[in-house]
């Protein structure tokens with residue numbers, strides 16, 4: 195069976211979604227841990243940002259891998275959704291869910307919202323196209339690279355921006371709370387003895403990521419970090 | 421008891437169909453759900469009207485012929501039983517009950533509540549068997565099978581192929597059924613020679629029939645009259661990965 199045929203099969207597409215999902219979750223965690231250095235003060239964050247920037251070509255390889263992963267994740271989602279929509283041409287007038295939850299039922303919507311947010315987020319902090327005119331690209335006086343710390347603090351001074359970030363974080367965590375547990379079942383790791391733990395690991399990780407990612411914009415907006 | 425029914429009526433596979441309302445008096449709580457429908461049909465026949473067509477055979481929960489989406493739940497509100505094992509004592513006087521057929525592209529409606537589930541047969545034909553000559557029945561214990569394996573195999577083999585998993589799945593996926601059919605053979609020595617080819621071919625047939633892709637809602641497990649767990653889906657996925665990545669045929 196060729197890899198292409200496998201990926202277009204129901205289980206193959208799900209596996210691709212699961213594997214790309216793992217990579218994206220790891221990125222989300224790494225991204226959060228890196229950014230949490232904002233609480234250690236300007237020097238720590240700027241030093242971290244400078245290290246990333248100076249990776250040069252390696253940074254671009256990482257970006258390319260992430261973009262490819264994201265595209266593959268979305269593509270496999272499209273395959274799966276198309277199959278599922280086609281599978282029930284006439285819907286029930288009444289159908290009751292017994293076990294599934296809000297997060298699982300809204301994966302498509304939360305996925306689309308997160309994808310749109312990624313575009314906004316990149317335009318906001320990475321390229322500075324949106325709303326960052328003054329502080330984006332300002333250099334540190336000592337030649338230590340960009341003043342990322344200042345950019346973050348100023349970026350979150352607009353309540354609207356902060357609200358958008360907080361909402362997007364909530365939606366992301368909703369997506370992850372089902373996605374992380376779900377991918378383990380898809381990849382065949384879930385069994386009788388670990389089912390309860392696997393079903394919990396998604397929601398627990400999602401809440402940790404939620405707290406970590408919400409803390410930064412809220413701290414900046416409320417003046418906890420300046 | 422007096423029960424109001426909202427039933428899907430559809431003349432044939434090309435008719436658009438729609439919900440019709442019926443009121444039935446004199447329902448006893450000892451009646452099974454299907455006996456209640458028999459009563460409705462007797463009344464309809466006496467009135468010179470077309471009776472409601474529905475699937476049934478053994479009426480003792482073992483054949484998998486009965487179906488019905490009852491108030492939005494496959495096989496009705498009680499867990500771990502088929503519609504034929506559901507009794508009217510689970511309802512009360514004055515209740516309104518919605519009855520719809522299984523909804524799936526691969527289960528076309530034949531008439532009223534009867535759907536064609538031969539897509540399941542084609543999936544089994546694609547590999548759900550052992551084609552090696554296993555010989556005549558052997559003496560007990562001549563072929564040693566560890567107890568956990570035979571138990572797991574039996575858990576999967578309990579599948580009666582009713583299609584409730586497909587009917588209840590928000591994605592219209594047949595993975596619980598297919599994984600049960602793959603799983604019961606995958607745990608027995610006789611199933612080993614064709615194990616990975618079986619997983620690959622049955623999954624391919626499942627996709628070709630137009631079933632949806634599982635996104636782990638676990639609704640299937642909740643409605644399965646034989647309580648087949650979704651761990652068989654995880655096992656099937658593992659066999660499918662091995663089949664596509666490692667097997668040469």
Ligand code: FES
Pocket residue numbers: 475476477478479480481482483484485486502503504505
């Ligand atoms: S009629 Fe046989 S299982 Fe219900």
